Amino acid sequence: ESTEDEQRTMAVLHTLLQDHPLYLEPDLNLLRLARKSGIPARKVSAAINKVERKNVSQYINAWRVQQACRLLRDTDQTVSDAMLASGFQTKSNFQREFRRITGSTPLLWRQANRP
Structure with a gap:
């Protein structure tokens, strides 16, 4: 508590x-x-x-993944550019944290969440 x-x-x-x-x-x-x-x-x-x-x-990475999601949904940035623009430095850490938080890969998440 x-x-x-x-x-x-x-x-x-x-x-x-x-x-x-x-x-x-x-x-x-x-x-x-x-x-x-x-x-x-x-x-x-x-x-x-x-x-x-x-x-x-994990707390900081949750904020970063939230930002990456915004970029993946609202811009045409590549996944790598969105990763860097969200504060992640390595692709492996980004992929792992993104999947842990969203349950998806960045590419599949983008396809499912684009307007």
Whole structure:
């Protein structure tokens, strides 16, 4: 059960990432996220673990996959360009995280979700 404090921390992180898409930076990690949010790294990590039931890198990658989905749906960017523009550096990590989150490959997801 997450605490009110952890919920508040997640609200701060959500607003931060919505207003400043730090997840697009390939080198974003716990320490940078903590520094940018003004919340101690220990608290950031604990809140993400308890509230989202993810580790920090899965949490950041979820934001990245969301961005990749937007690009795949709304632009004609290649999958590789969408991957890079979403903050992923390696194709293998992108493919693995994309499939874990969407249940699909980027190409099949695009075909199914294009307007």
